Amino acid sequence: MSNGILKSESLQVLPFLPYAENALEPVISAKTIGFHYDKHHKGYVDNLKKLVAGTRFADMTLEKIMSETAGKSDNIAIFNNAAQTWNHNFYWQSLRPSGGAELAAVLQKKIEVSFGSLDACKKELAAAAMAQFGSGWAWLVMDSDMLKVVKTANAEVPMTMSMKPLLTIDVWEHAYYLDYQNRRADYVKAVLDTLINWEFAAENLGC
Structure with a gap:
């Protein structure tokens, strides 16, 4: 799987946001970021750690877990939580304060x-x-x-x-x-x- 600029992501910790929770206001409020990052995103990280504990996936990167579990019905919960962790990591990087600027x-x-x-x-x-x-x-x-x-x-x-x-x-x-x-x-x-x-x-x- 080719994952773009994001480095191989560990599932062990919730990555830091690349900006303050209120940095995207008024388009996205600090309250929304707080729930989205601290509840939803963190929830995927925590669920994934529980799901892979003691399995062959425990020490894999998110990309490797997704590659190993995509399309596998017996590992759908692991894929969903790994992919949603990765998707959110990527989403936060896809936004920035004062974005929409001039392109390279x-x-x-x-x-x-x-x-x-x-x-x-x-x-x-x-x-x-x-x-x-x-x-x-x-x-x-x-x-x-x-x-x-x-x-x-x-x-x-x-x-x-x-x-x-x-x-x-x-x-x-x-x-x-x-x-x-x-x-x-x-x-x-x-x-x-x-x-x-x-x-x-x-x-x-x-x-």
Whole structure:
């Protein structure tokens, strides 16, 4: 599995947020970050540690656990908690205060070749985020030599489809409901306009 810029992730600790809990306000409130990071994200880490204790997965990285358990019905709980831990690690890096800034030239060119323009890319990301029925994720990925937008349900990850993730938007309700209630479109637009971390995407692309 190709996991982009994130280093091989241990499941033993909850990674630090890359910014303060209130750093993404007013788009995402400190209260939402507090519940999302301290309850949901931490819950996946804690559940995973319990599930793998005493098993062959206990000392594996998250990426290795996902690779070993993807599509295996007898290990679905382990995969779900490993993938959701990894997805959240990646999501926090996909956002930054004062995001949505100017793109690196190589990423800009790749986006223009793949989508026509940055606006077209953002529209596809927004459409994928809105089209995901129920819980899931919208992703900008590298697929072969082209960029694509894909959506995944629940804990699924692009790596199981041999795609390299560049950035993601969490569309599970706990990511936005305290701030936006059922207005997922408003949350997605605000993230894409002001918080999305194109530098992280460029680093994952290798720019």
